[in-house]
Amino acid sequence: xxxxxxxxxxxxxxxxxxxxxxxxxxxxxxxxxxxxxxxxxxxxxxxxxxxxxxxxxxxxxxxxxxxxxxxxxxxxxxxxxxxxxxxxxxxxxxxxxxxxxxxxxxxxxxxxxxxxxxxxxxxxxxxxxxxxxxxxxxxxxxxxxxxxxxxxxxxxxxxxxxxxxxxxxxxxxxxxxxxxxxxxxxxxxxxxxxxxxxxxxxxxxxxxxxxxxxxxxxxxxxxxxxxxxxxxxxxxxxxxxxxxxxxxxxxxxxxxxxxxxxxxxxxxxxxxxxxxxxxxxxxxxxxxxxxxxxxxxxxxxxxxxxxxxxxxxxxxxxxxxxxxxxxxxxxxxxxxxxxxxxxxxxxxxxxxxx
Amino acid sequence: xxxxxxxxxxxxxxxxxxxxxxxxxxxxxxxxxxxxxxxxxxxxxxxxxxxxxxxxxxxxxxxxxxxxxxxxxxxxxxxxxxxxxxxxxxxxxxxxxxxxxxxxxxxxxxxxxxxxxxxxxxxxxxxxxxxxxxxxxxxxxxxxxxxxxxxxxxxxxxxxxxxxxxxxxxxxxxxxxxxxxxxxxxxxxxxxxxxxxxxxxxxxxxxxxxxxxxxxxxxxxxxxxxxxxxxxxxxxxxxxxxxxxxxxxxxxxxxxxxxxxxxxxxxxxxxxxxxxxxxxxxxxxxxxxxxxxxxxxxxxxxxxxxxxxxxxxxxxxxxxxxxxxxxxxxxxxxxxxxxxxxxxxxxxxxxxxxxxxxxxxxxxxxxxxxxxxxxxxxxxxxxxxxxxxxxxxxxxxxxxxxxxxxxxxxxxxxxxxxxxxxxxxxxxxxxxxxxxxxxxxxxxxxxxxxxxxxxxxxxxxxxxxxxxxxxxxxxxxxxxxxxxxxxxxxxxxxxxxxxxxxxxxxxxxxxxxxxxxxxxxxxxxxxxxxxxxxxxxxxxxxxxxxxxxxxxxxxxxxxxxxxxxxxxxxxxxxxxxxxxxxxxxxxxxxxxxx
Ligand SMILES: Nc1ncnc2c1ncn2[C@@H]1O[C@H](COP(=O)(O)OP(=O)(O)O)[C@@H](O)[C@H]1O
Ligand SMILES: [Mg+2]
Numbered sequence: 001x002x003x004x005x006x007x008x009x010x011x012x013x014x015x016x017x018x019x020x021x022x023x024x025x026x027x028x029x030x031x032x033x034x035x036x037x038x039x040x041x042x043x044x045x046x047x048x049x050x051x052x053x054x055x056x057x058x059x060x061x062x063x064x065x066x067x068x069x070x071x072x073x074x075x076x077x078x079x080x081x082x083x084x085x086x087x088x089x090x091x092x093x094x095x096x097x098x099x100x101x102x103x104x105x106x107x108x109x110x111x112x113x114x115x116x117x118x119x120x121x122x123x124x125x126x127x128x129x130x131x132x133x134x135x136x137x138x139x140x141x142x143x144x145x146x147x148x149x150x151x152x153x154x155x156x157x158x159x160x161x162x163x164x165x166x167x168x169x170x171x172x173x174x175x176x177x178x179x180x181x182x183x184x185x186x187x188x189x190x191x192x193x194x195x196x197x198x199x200x201x202x203x204x205x206x207x208x209x210x211x212x213x214x215x216x217x218x219x220x221x222x223x224x225x226x227x228x229x230x231x232x233x234x235x236x237x238x239x240x241x242x243x244x245x246x247x248x249x250x251x252x253x254x255x256x257x258x259x260x261x262x263x264x265x266x267x268x269x270x271x272x273x274x275x276x277x278x279x280x281x282x283x284x285x286x287x288x289x290x291x292x293x294x295x296x297x298x299x300x301x302x303x304x305x306x307x308x309x310x311x312x313x314x315x316x317x318x319x320x321x322x323x324x325x326x327x328x329x330x331x332x333x334x335x336x337x338x339x340x341x342x343x344x345x346x347x348x349x350x351x352x353x354x
Numbered sequence: 355x356x357x358x359x360x361x362x363x364x365x366x367x368x369x370x371x372x373x374x375x376x377x378x379x380x381x382x383x384x385x386x387x388x389x390x391x392x393x394x395x396x397x398x399x400x401x402x403x404x405x406x407x408x409x410x411x412x413x414x415x416x417x418x419x420x421x422x423x424x425x426x427x428x429x430x431x432x433x434x435x436x437x438x439x440x441x442x443x444x445x446x447x448x449x450x451x452x453x454x455x456x457x458x459x460x461x462x463x464x465x466x467x468x469x470x471x472x473x474x475x476x477x478x479x480x481x482x483x484x485x486x487x488x489x490x491x492x493x494x495x496x497x498x499x500x501x502x503x504x505x506x507x508x509x510x511x512x513x514x515x516x517x518x519x520x521x522x523x524x525x526x527x528x529x530x531x532x533x534x535x536x537x538x539x540x541x542x543x544x545x546x547x548x549x550x551x552x553x554x555x556x557x558x559x560x561x562x563x564x565x566x567x568x569x570x571x572x573x574x575x576x577x578x579x580x581x582x583x584x585x586x587x588x589x590x591x592x593x594x595x596x597x598x599x600x601x602x603x604x605x606x607x608x609x610x611x612x613x614x615x616x617x618x619x620x621x622x623x624x625x626x627x628x629x630x631x632x633x634x635x636x637x638x639x640x641x642x643x644x645x646x647x648x649x650x651x652x653x654x655x656x657x658x659x660x661x662x663x664x665x666x667x668x669x670x671x672x673x674x675x676x677x678x679x680x681x682x683x684x685x686x687x688x689x690x691x692x693x694x695x696x697x698x699x700x701x702x703x704x705x706x707x708x709x710x711x712x713x714x715x716x717x718x719x720x721x722x723x724x725x726x727x728x729x730x731x732x733x734x735x736x737x738x739x740x741x742x743x744x745x746x747x748x749x750x751x752x753x754x755x756x757x758x759x760x761x762x763x764x765x766x767x768x769x770x771x772x773x774x775x776x777x778x779x780x781x782x783x784x785x786x787x788x789x790x791x792x793x794x795x796x797x798x799x800x801x802x803x804x805x806x807x808x809x810x811x812x813x814x815x816x817x818x819x820x821x822x823x824x825x826x827x828x829x830x831x832x833x834x835x836x837x838x839x840x841x842x843x844x845x846x847x848x849x850x851x852x853x854x855x856x857x858x859x860x861x862x863x864x865x866x867x868x869x870x871x872x873x874x875x876x877x878x879x880x881x882x883x884x885x886x887x888x889x890x891x892x893x894x895x896x897x898x899x900x901x902x903x904x905x906x907x908x909x910x911x912x913x914x915x916x917x918x919x920x921x922x923x924x925x926x927x928x929x930x931x932x933x934x935x936x937x938x939x940x941x942x943x944x945x946x947x948x
Contacts, residue, residue, distance in 0.1 A: 069610075073638070076617050080624045081402070081631040088621045092614050099610035103603045110599030114592060122588045129580045133560060133573045227451075228479045235458060235474050237789035238466055243752060244801050244854070245778045247459040255452050262448035269440045277382060277432020284389060284425040291393045292418035298401045299409040305397055309635045312393075 044120045045167065051119075052167070055112045059172045062105030067179035069098040070313040074187075078306030113168055173321040180314045180321075187307045194293050195315040198286045202319055205278055209271060216268040223261040230254055279319070286315040360672050361665055364449045371442035376497045378435035383501035385428025386643065387509055390636035392417050394513065397632025439493050447486035454478055454671045462678040463754045464714045469671075472555045477671060480550075481664035488661025495654045502647025510640040513633050516619055524612040525644070528605055532652045535601055540659040542594050547663060549587040556583050601652050609645040613638050678753055681771035701765055702730040702861035702892035704751055704781075708760035711746060720746045721915045723760070730861075733893040735903030737936065738912035744896045745786055747912065748864045751894075752781040764862070782860040784868040786896075788851035790842070795824055796831040798850055802857030810857065817883045818853035819876050820846070844871035852880070856888070864894045874901055881905065900940050909933070 045052060072095045079088050184192040234241060234250050241250050294308035365372075400414040458466070458474055466474065507521050560567060560576055567576055620634035705728070711721040720743045728734050736744050749755055750762050753769050762769045769777055782802075790798050799811050806814075811831070815821045823846055827833035835842065835850075842850070848868050855863060869877045884893070897903050904923040911918040911926065911933050919930040926933040 073613075073617065076621070077631050077635060080621050080634060083625075085621060085625050088618075092618055092621075095617070096611060096614045099614070100607060103607035103610070106606060107600065107603035110602060111596060114595035114599055118588045118592045118595065122584055125584050126577075126581050129557070129560075129584075130577055133564070133567065133576055231455065231478045232475050233791060234455075235466075235478070236471055237791065238459070238461075238471070239463065239754070239785055239787075240789040240791075240801075241459060242463070242754065243778065243783050243785060244858075245775050246801055246804075249804060251452075251456050251459055254455050258448055258452050258455075262444050266440050266444045269444065270437050273436035273440060274433045277429055277436060280382070280386070280432060281425055281429030284386065284428065285422070287389055287393075288418060288421045288425060291389075291396050291421070292414055295396050295401050295414045296411065299411060299414075305401060305631050305635075308397070309638070312635070312639070 044123060045116075047123075048116055048119060051112055051116050055109060055116065055168055056171055058105045058108045058112070059168055060175060062102050062109065063172050063175040063179060065098045065102035065105065066317070067176065067183060069095055069102065070310045071183060072098065073313070074304075074306035074310035076306070077309045078304045081305045109168055176317055177321045180318050184311065184314050184318070187310065188297065188303050191290065191293060191297060191303065191307075191311060194289050195286050195311065195318065198282045198289065198315075199319055201285075202279065202282050205282070206275075209275060213268070213271050216264065216271060220261070220264045220268045223257070223264055227254075227257050227261050230257055283316055283319055286319060287312060290315055361450070361669055364453065365446055367449075368442040368446050371438045371445075372493050375435045375438035375442060375493050378431040378438065379494055379497040380501060381431035382428045382435060383498055383505070385424045385431070387501070387505055387640075388424050389421055390639040390643075391509065391513075392421050393639070394630075394632040394636035397635060398630040399632075402630060402632070435494065439490055443486050443489040443493065446489060447482050450485065450668055450672075451478060451482045454482070454668055457671055457674065457676070460676040461674070462676060462756075463749070465674060465677060468714065470555075472558050473551060474671070475558075476551060476554060477667050481667045484657075484660055484664035485668060488657045488664070491654055491657040492661075495650050495657075499647045499650040499654060502643050503651070506640050506644040506647060510637055510644070513637050513640070514620075514623065514629060516623055517616055517637055520612050520615045520619065520641075521644075524608055525648070527608055528648045531604055531608075532601065532648070532655070535597055536652070536655045536659070539594050539597050540655075542590060542597075543659050543663055546587070546590050546594065549583070549590055553580070553583040553587050556580050602649070605645065605649055605652075609641060609648075613641050616641055678756060678774070680773040680775075681768075702890070703763075703765055704728040704862060704892065704894070705763040705766075706747075706750075706760065707763065709750065709757045709762060710759040711743075711750065711755065712758050713746075713755075719758075719915060721750075724915075724917060726910065726917060726920070728892060728894065730892055731890050732907040733895065733905075735895045735897060735906035735909045736912055737897060737900070737903055737909060737933070740898075742912050743915045744912055745866050748783060748866050748894060748896060751862070751864065752778050752783055754783075779858070780860055781862045781864065782855045782858045783864045784848075784851050784855045784866060786866040786868065788847040788868065790835045790847055790850060792835060794829075794832050794834055795827065795850060798835055799831075799854045799857055802854040803859075806857055811853075814857040815850075815853040817856055817880075817887050818849045819872075819880045819883065820849035820853050823849075845873070845876070848872065849876075849880075856884075859888075860891070862892045862894070863888070864896070866896045867898065869902055870898060874899075877902060900937050 072091050076088060076091045076095070079085065079091065181192070184195070230253070234254065241247060290308060290311045294303065294311060297303045298305055298308060396414050396417050400410050400417065403409050455478055458478070461469075503525070507525065510517055510521060556576075556579055560580070567573060616637050617634065620629055620637060623629035624631070624634070704726075706724045706726040709721060709724040710719055712719045724747065736747065738744055746755070750757055751764065751769065753762075753772075753774065756770065764772070764777065764780060772780075791801075796808075796811055799814060800806055802814070803810075808831075812821060815824055815831075824831055824833070848871050852865070852868060855865075869880065872880065884891075895903060895906060900923075903909055907922070908920060909923060909926055910920045911930055913932060918932055919926055921929070927937060
């Protein structure tokens with residue numbers, strides 16, 4: 001502030017344009033409301049039932065293909081190491097077919113979830129807008145307009161994105177989980193249990209980080225709302241700011257808020273961003289465990305080399321699925337940035353059967 | 355070019371963090387790429403015993419330990435990379451956000467008019483986030499992607515050169531396909547942004563103007579308007595999504611078929627006795643890592659196109675120099691002179707000398723050749739039809755706009771020669787729209803003079819006839835004003851705005867239609883209080899009601915941007931037919947008594 005040297009009695013006055021009630025903004029984001037929000041969202045999905053069902057059907061096809069392909073690869077590797085080259089063309093043909101099927105199911109899944117999420121965004125926004133137009137004036141008066149606007153644009157999109165990607169991810173995740181565990185147990189029980197060690201580590205890390213992170217993310221969301229609200233108000237009422245020579249005071253206040261958003265944002269994203277490398281590390285650990293113990297078992301003759309190659313794939317699929325618990329959380333906790341346009345976020349994410 | 359430079363300038367302080375992030379990323383990816391090779395050794399030399407033919411458990415244990423060490427290093431590098439990348443890009447975005455906000459606050463009114471408020475808001479909020487995401491993506495993604503695809507291919511080929519045909523076919527196919535999708539989608543992002551802007555402006559109009567919408571029962575029309583904007587946004591977005599949804603499946607198919615091809619080639623080599631199963635397994639893993647890199651490439655290009663669009667929008671703000679700036683060196687000189695020469699006896703005169711004005715980008719003149727001398731301490735009223743240029747005339751005095759021709763003088767000195775702060779401290783405008791901020795009533799008044807004591811604030815409110823209703827609020831002066839002051843009545847808002855202006859104790863006070871919502875009694879009380887408390891202040895009053903202006907020292911009648919007549923109420927009533935018409939029409943409504 002420009003007037004820190006003023007008399008104590010004017011402490012309040014010297015706050016100038018300071019916003020006093022940022023806490024109002026976060027009040028409606030309480031976890032109690034979250035359940036209600038989610039159940040409301042589920043209603044939107046229910047009205048799109050045919051699409052949801054066809055999405056699930058293609059997902060099942062894709063999952064079957066992605067679980068069968070590594071098993072075929074395993075027999076191909078075994079055929080090579082046992083110099084039984086006769087069955088290789090057949091096996092590889094099966095693999096190619098499975099992968100084609102998987103690719104096609106991905107394509108259809110992508111199309112359906114895009115259509116689904118766009119339809120839901122549209123409905124969500126129209127309903128929200130209708131609500132705003134019909135809302136008691138008291139609500140509009142007590143909420144920052146910037147906040148209301150971001151609810152209509154960013155939040156509607158984020159929520160719908162998260163839910164629609166979570167929907168298919170959840171579903172395919174559970175199926176893949178069942179499929180991979182079945183195949184792993186079929187191949188070798190001890191090696192399955194050993195690869196599960198890292199899965200348990202994944203769950204522990206997520207629970208530990210997740211709790212702290214959701215707090216940081218909520219705080220960042222509140223600060224972001226405050227900064228955006230500040231921009232909205234001061235740019236809209238820019239004439240008064242200018243007429244009263246308040247530019248420097250307003251800028252100083254804004255910079256303070258912006259800086260605190262930046263600090264919280266860094267903490268939140270360093271934490272959120274470290275999930276990736278930590279997961280990667282755990283995946284690599286699984287790789288090492290499978291390679292080393294698999295080799296040991298293979299030397300003893302418990303398993304074949306092909307099984308090791310299948311396990312490498314299955315264990316990766318398995319630990320990725322364990323992360324779904326983490327993906328399936330409402331927007332603020334989801335470690336993706338509040339980029340309002342993220343049509344690509346899901347289709348591009350480097351998720352694959354390997 | 356220049357705009358890029360200025361955007362990059364903000365990166366100067368943080369580039370080393372970006373480099374550090376990239377280096378740690380190299381380490382992290384190296385750890386990933388290291389492992390398949392070790393696995394090949396474990397399988398081929400450990401299990402199958404290599405050339406010796408018997409299994410080697412010691413080798414398996416040794417290689418396993420090495421792998422664990424590398425994995426741990428990779429993980430640590432990954433976390434450190436995230437740390438530096440975030441420090442770099444969030445600080446950068448924060449600097450950009452602060453710089454553009456600062457720049458906007460120093461814009462002239464004409465400049466904010468050109469950008470439009472809504473667009474400025476989206477730029478500072480949304481576009482900054484886009485840039486931040488883009489820088490982040492670029493720093494982490496570009497290195498990771500390059501490493502996976504280039505070094506991954508190299509690792510694959512170093513296992514066995516016979517895999518090269520697969521690499522030479524699969525990678526160009528992926529690149530061409532990705533390029534096609536990107537070329538087709540990138541122009542669509544500009545359209546997407548425009549549609550989002552449009553939808554935002556519909557929302558903004560409605561949120562801010564909700565009272566008008568309700569008053570005129572326009573809810574359904576507005577809902578329809580929003581639904582149309584929303585539909586067209588969603589349609590464009592769907593087009594983009596559908597195009598993009600081809601990427602992942604097609605890439606998956608290409609890479610997975612490449613893996614099948616590798617198994618096929620590997621089987622052939624094994625049959626010839628030139629390759630062992632472990633090597634084939636490693637080759638398959640490398641191929642899938644190359645896929646990861648390729649997929650990231652597509653994602654980077656996508657954020658790139660969005661990031662560039664957003665950078666351009668922020669660049670536009672940063673390269674726009676405020677047109678209205680402090681007066682030059684001449685002003686400084688005059689100032690030092692005036693501190694030697696005693697203050698002129700009469701402060702508070704305003705003169706218009708041949709002033710004409712048209713809004714930037716609008717051909718039509720709003721003011722023509724205005725000549726007007728306002729004396730110190732006098733109360734001058736300006737009356738005239740809506741749109742005749744009253745507000746425009748007033749806004750030239752504190753230099754909200756600069757006159758197109760002629761000059762405006764305050765205390766005998768051209769307004770363009772004053773430091774802006776000094777001029778605007780001298781001249782206070784109560785704007786036609788009273789803008790209140792979402793803070794307490796006390797703070798809203800204190801904006802007039804930060805640091806004013808509680809007593810001074812109260813005194814200003816008493817003069818503005820605001821004290822009574824403020825004391826009736828739940829928390830008195832500490833009552834929070836809701837967004838835009840909407841919880842208060844129009845008259846209450848106007849009185850708070852007047853109190854704010856009075857607190858400044860400027861020499862010149864301009865009240866632009868700012869008592870329109872007061873009843874006549876309150877207005878009369880206000881005028882009495884003003885005359886008693888601030889008798890030396892020059893007052894310029896713009897009003898619709900004759901009752902508000904008839905006691906002014908002089909009244910100027912403005913018509914289509916020219917001054918038609920100037921004089922006291924009685925003189926004008928005699929000599930100016932336009933003025934007499936206004937008086938008579940309002941008298942007829944019983945708006946004026948004696
Ligand atoms: N920011 C602006 N840009 C372009 N034209 C404007 C702007 N503000 C006002 N005008 C136009 O200038 C004319 C005079 O406006 P104004 O000075 O506000 O009239 P008054 O205050 O007498 O009602 C009107 O025709 C109005 O449409
Ligand atoms: Mg006006």
